[in-house]
Amino acid sequence: MFLTPGLYLLALGFACLVYWAVPQRHFGLRAAFLITFSLALVTLYIPALGLAVVLSSLLAYAYTWVQGRLPGKWTAAAFIAIQVGLMLLPDLADLSVVEQAFTLTGIAYFTLRNAGFVIDVYKQKTQSKFSDLIFLNVFFPTYSAGPVENIKTLNTRSCDTGFQAEFILLGAARILVGILKFYVVTQYILDPVAKYFLPNSSAELDYSTPIGVWASLVFGWFSLYISFSGYADIAIGSSRMFGIRVRENFNFPIFATNIQNFWQRWNISIMNFTSEYVYLNFVRVTGLRVGGLFLVFLCIGIWHHFTVNYVIWGLAHATAMTVYLKLDRHERYRAFRSSVQSRRAGRWGLACCGWFLTITFVSLLSGFANAESLKGGLQVLSGLLP
Amino acid sequence: MTKAARLGTFFIAFVLCALFFGGLLLVAERPSMRWGLRTTEPIYLHEGNVDVVIGGSSRARRGIFGPYLEEDLREFLPDRDPVVYNLGVAGNGTDAQILAMIELLQYRTVDYVFLQLDMLRRNRPPTHRNLQRLGRTWDIVVAPLQSMTWFEALTHRFQLLYLRFSLAADTCLQLGTECWAPKLKPRPAQTYDLSEPRDLELAELFKKLSQRERRRDGAYFLSDDRDWRFDRGPELRTAFYLDLLIDEAAKQGTRVVLMDFPKFEFAQLNDRTIELVEDRFGLDLITFDRAELREMGSRAWGDFGHFNYVGEAIARGKIVNYIRSEHGHGGH
Numbered sequence: 001m002f003l004t005p006g007l008y009l010l011a012l013g014f015a016c017l018v019y020w021a022v023p024q025r026h027f028g029l030r031a032a033f034l035i036t037f038s039l040a041l042v043t044l045y046i047p048a049l050g051l052a053v054v055l056s057s058l059l060a061y062a063y064t065w066v067q068g069r070l071p072g073k074w075t076a077a078a079f080i081a082i083q084v085g086l087m088l089l090p091d092l093a094d095l096s097v098v099e100q101a102f103t104l105t106g107i108a109y110f111t112l113r114n115a116g117f118v119i120d121v122y123k124q125k126t127q128s129k130f131s132d133l134i135f136l137n138v139f140f141p142t143y144s145a146g147p148v149e150n151i152k153t154l155n156t157r158s159c160d161t162g163f164q165a166e167f168i169l170l171g172a173a174r175i176l177v178g179i180l181k182f183y184v185v186t187q188y189i190l191d192p193v194a195k196y197f198l199p200n201s202s203a204e205l206d207y208s209t210p211i212g213v214w215a216s217l218v219f220g221w222f223s224l225y226i227s228f229s230g231y232a233d234i235a236i237g238s239s240r241m242f243g244i245r246v247r248e249n250f251n252f253p254i255f256a257t258n259i260q261n262f263w264q265r266w267n268i269s270i271m272n273f274t275s276e277y278v279y280l281n282f283v284r285v286t287g288l289r290v291g292g293l294f295l296v297f298l299c300i301g302i303w304h305h306f307t308v309n310y311v312i313w314g315l316a317h318a319t320a321m322t323v324y325l326k327l328d329r330h331e332r333y334r335a336f337r338s339s340v341q342s343r344r345a346g347r348w349g350l351a352c353c354g355w356f357l358t359i360t361f362v363s364l365l366s367g368f369a370n371a372e373s374l375k376g377g378l379q380v381l382s383g384l385l386p
Numbered sequence: 387m388t389k390a391a392r393l394g395t396f397f398i399a400f401v402l403c404a405l406f407f408g409g410l411l412l413v414a415e416r417p418s419m420r421w422g423l424r425t426t427e428p429i430y431l432h433e434g435n436v437d438v439v440i441g442g443s444s445r446a447r448r449g450i451f452g453p454y455l456e457e458d459l460r461e462f463l464p465d466r467d468p469v470v471y472n473l474g475v476a477g478n479g480t481d482a483q484i485l486a487m488i489e490l491l492q493y494r495t496v497d498y499v500f501l502q503l504d505m506l507r508r509n510r511p512p513t514h515r516n517l518q519r520l521g522r523t524w525d526i527v528v529a530p531l532q533s534m535t536w537f538e539a540l541t542h543r544f545q546l547l548y549l550r551f552s553l554a555a556d557t558c559l560q561l562g563t564e565c566w567a568p569k570l571k572p573r574p575a576q577t578y579d580l581s582e583p584r585d586l587e588l589a590e591l592f593k594k595l596s597q598r599e600r601r602r603d604g605a606y607f608l609s610d611d612r613d614w615r616f617d618r619g620p621e622l623r624t625a626f627y628l629d630l631l632i633d634e635a636a637k638q639g640t641r642v643v644l645m646d647f648p649k650f651e652f653a654q655l656n657d658r659t660i661e662l663v664e665d666r667f668g669l670d671l672i673t674f675d676r677a678e679l680r681e682m683g684s685r686a687w688g689d690f691g692h693f694n695y696v697g698e699a700i701a702r703g704k705i706v707n708y709i710r711s712e713h714g715h716g717g718h
Contacts, residue, residue, distance in 0.1 A: 004555065004556055005556065005559075006552060006555035006556030006557070006558065006559045007551055007552045007555040007556065009555070010410075010555040010558060010559065011406070011555075014406050018402050028392075028395055029395050029398060029399065032392075032395040032396050032398075032399040033398075033399040033402055033403070036396060036399040036400055036402075036403050037399070037402075037403050037406070040403050040407065043544070044407075044547060044548045044551065045544075045545075045548050046541065046544070046545070047540055047541055047544045048541060
């Protein structure tokens with residue numbers, strides 16, 4: 001979260017008061033207020049980020065003007081490349097000021113949304129104004145960590161809603177759930193448990209048992225999930241208080257019994273976004289489904305961080321997904337699965353095995369990807385060896 | 387919507403945002419909010435004159451124990467209870483430390499200010515980590531950040547303001563705190579356990595000594611071989627705030643004295659530096675000479691940076707001696 005809890009809640013309360021005080025027919029004023037207010041919060045937090053979000057949006061919006069004069073896929077590709085370049089800037093730049101200004105959360109989200117906007121304009125799916133784009137990018141509940149929306153689902157027209165008390169009640173309840181997850185469950189339960197097994201990360205690896213390392217990675221991932229989903233709850237609840245519905249981001253990935261099921265439940269908004277803008281377009285052009293899968297996960301990995309660890313993370317997930325999908329379509333495996341699932345114990349046993357393997361796989365990869373370097377990541381994984 | 391209507395819409399939105407942030411700044415401006423959380427002295431409960439104010443970092447905070455100094459000052463003020471405030475704020479950076487004292491001078495009559503001297507040294511952060519708490523908004527806006535590029539200074543200033551908004555908002559949402567309370571509730575003064583000496587860890591000490599062997603100057607202490615210049619970087623910032631304090635003190639008739647709180651085994655002030663400070667600011671200095679430090683050895687420090695009860699007594703004795711000499715000369 002890019003604002004402190006107090007500032008966030010106070011800003012949310014004030015914004016809600018102003019927002020609902022403005023009549024529905026003046027929804028443009030509501031949108032203008034949310035844009036100005038959100039931009040002020042972002043700029044105050046880091047001035048360069050405010051500048052970057054405006055600049056990035058202007059560059060994306062410039063495509064609507066350029067498209068009429070220089071139509072063609074290469075122009076669109078160039079504008080997408082600009083957004084990708086901005087997205088990777090924090091990982092590539094070596095300047096202290098840039099580091100300070102850009103390594104903070106948010107840049108990956110608004111550049112991604114802008115890239116999506118360029119694709120939508122190229123495919124003539126939108127004729128949105130600049131105010132719609134800047135609204136999409138700076139709307140403060142979803143600014144720094146999603147859920148990822150696109151211009152078709154979140155724009156200034158989203159403010160054209162009448163007041164209903166349930167918006168406030170349901171939104172507040174959802175925010176409470178998020179706060180509970182984000183500040184209580186993660187900080188007081190899961191993080192201490194993960195640290196109990198591995199107090200000082202890689203420094204303690206030599207003194208930990210493989211089970212200790214495994215438990216630390218699993219609890220570390222679980223903590224990441226709870227805090228991330230808590231943040232999503234806060235963002236969804238806050239948006240709801242403005243009468244704006246944004247996508248759900250998680251659907252209990254902790255209960256996933258296979259890798260495909262996991263990605264249907266984990267970070268749903270980014271999966272939908274990449275499916276719509278990367279996978280479908282790639283498969284439509286090339287016809288290569290497996291290639292599309294690898295491309296999607298590579299993009300998601302690089303989007304997280306432009307590091308070797310995250311590239312490997314993406315490739316590993318793509319490989320696991322491909323293997324699972326191939327296996328799932330294999331007749332002998334399907335027959336075996338049907339025979340096992342015909343009994344209740346077998347059904348439960350298979351689900352438990354699948355759950356254990358899935359959670360272990362994603363936890364280990366998460367621990368590997370979040371290590372400081374490739375060597376550090378390998379050290380983490382080697383800690384699992386007896 | 388016409389262009390004028392669109393601009394008007396954004397102007398209204400801007401005004402509404404300005405109301406929010408301006409309101410937060412007004413809340414954060416309240417002295418009880420800025421000071422209440424950072425000082426243990428009952429500044430709001432006591433409204434009389436203050437005899438001595440100690441300022442500086444944690445070394446000043448822990449270097450002088452106010453109640454003991456009050457006892458010592460009874461010698462000069464037999465007819466009333468002396469009042470000593472220790473406004474030492476842990477952390478590096480002269481701005482917050484001096485601004486706290488300047489603000490006190492504006493509300494109270496103060497006789498003496500003893501300001502920790504060696505915080506004038508190099509390698510300090512651009513601003514104290516509590517500037518956004520202790521200073522006024524205007525102090526943040528005009529904080530001298532000349533050694534930074536304009537972009538870094540802009541970023542730094544915005545972050546200070548952001549922290550200030552956050553402070554106000556976070557405090558406002560905690561019911562019953564200084565934000566809404568009409569008056570500060572009394573809180574127990576912070577006390578230090580001075581009954582037991584806190585010896586240095588010898589192993590650590592020998593390790594440090596062996597590392598410093600080649601750079602050593604003299605039997606125990608290093609000397610500061612760098613010239614101080616008050617026209618650049620951290621020294622310029624320090625001079626800026628010190629000049630503000632000196633001006634305010636001159637208006638109020640307060641005597642400002644600079645005082646050295648030495649670190650164990652760290653660089654000491656050399657004569658040239660002392661002379662330079664005296665020439666630049668025209669203030670009295672209380673220092674520890676090398677013979678004194680050698681005699682004190684390790685028994686005066688609780689750790690490498692802070693005095694223990696032995697060091698505190700020595701430092702306090704220097705302040706008492708200074709005030710005694712002033713009284714002897716018909717001073718305050």
